[in-house]
Amino acid sequence: DVKVTQSSRYLVKRTGEKVFLECVQDMDHENMFWYRQDPGLGLRLIYFSYDVKMKEKGDIPEGYSVSREKKERFSLILESASTNQTSMYLCASSLPGQGATGELFFGEGSRLTVL
Amino acid sequence: ILNVEQSPQSLHVQEGDSTNFTCSFPSSNFYALHWYRWETAKSPEALFVMTLNGDEKKKGRISATLNTKEGYSYLYIKGSQPEDSATYLCALKAAGNKLTFGGGTRVLVKP
Numbered sequence: 057d058v059k060v061t062q063s064s065r066y067l068v069k070r071t072g073e074k075v076f077l078e079c080v081q082d083m084d085h086e087n088m089f090w091y092r093q094d095p096g097l098g099l100r101l102i103y104f105s106y107d108v109k110m111k112e113k114g115d116i117p118e119g120y121s122v123s124r125e126k127k128e129r130f131s132l133i134l135e136s137a138s139t140n141q142t143s144m145y146l147c148a149s150s151l152p153g154q155g156a157t158g159e160l161f162f163g164e165g166s167r168l169t170v171l
Numbered sequence: 172i173l174n175v176e177q178s179p180q181s182l183h184v185q186e187g188d189s190t191n192f193t194c195s196f197p198s199s200n201f202y203a204l205h206w207y208r209w210e211t212a213k214s215p216e217a218l219f220v221m222t223l224n225g226d227e228k229k230k231g232r233i234s235a236t237l238n239t240k241e242g243y244s245y246l247y248i249k250g251s252q253p254e255d256s257a258t259y260l261c262a263l264k265a266a267g268n269k270l271t272f273g274g275g276t277r278v279l280v281k282p
Binding site: 100146 | 180220
């Protein structure tokens with residue numbers, strides 16, 4: 057059974073803290089993505105990665121960075137958490153290229169609260 | 172940023188009734204249209220990936236149609252059941268590997 061695992065389901069952090077959200081997939085997918093989900097706004101892409109050590113900005117990268125040192129792992133980093141980063145964060149992976157599907161496989165999400 | 176819109180934002184359906192809702196998107200640079208179902212406390216799961224104008228896909232009681240020329244897709248649920256309660260997300264794939272998601276339609280099926 058294919059799986060995308062996010063390290064923490066719930067986190068509570070204080071403003072200014074450094075936050076790491078980890079994501080691991082066991083499908084040998086090249087592509088990995090980080091989204092955030094806020095009510096009424098759908099999923100918004102923060103960063104994505106096509107391959108190890110490759111990263112590209114999504115639509116809302118400000119305040120975030122990422123790391124992809126191994127193919128199966130994609131980390132999202134909040135260098136200095138702020139209250140407007142309180143959100144549900146979803147990691148996803150997919151096969152590469154302009155293939156007919158390109159469907160995303162998602163983790164269960166990490167709900168982050170920044171106080 | 173591409174504008175993908177879903178309507179309505181939420182709807183309540185009586186068990187056994189059928190329902191449908193809409194995803195609209197810019198028709199230029201179209202590559203694929205995805206539908207996902209996201210149940211509470213679970214991961215979003217792909218329902219359909221549609222690429223051709225006029226595509227119709229079906230999975231059990233759920234089906235979807237696609238019109239790429241006018242930029243919309245409908246999702247239908249026939250004979251709704253409580254287990255159909257979820258948020259349904261559509262997402263547009265244009266150039267590249269990125270998907271742009273709509274805001275979702277939250278469906279609540281009342282027994």
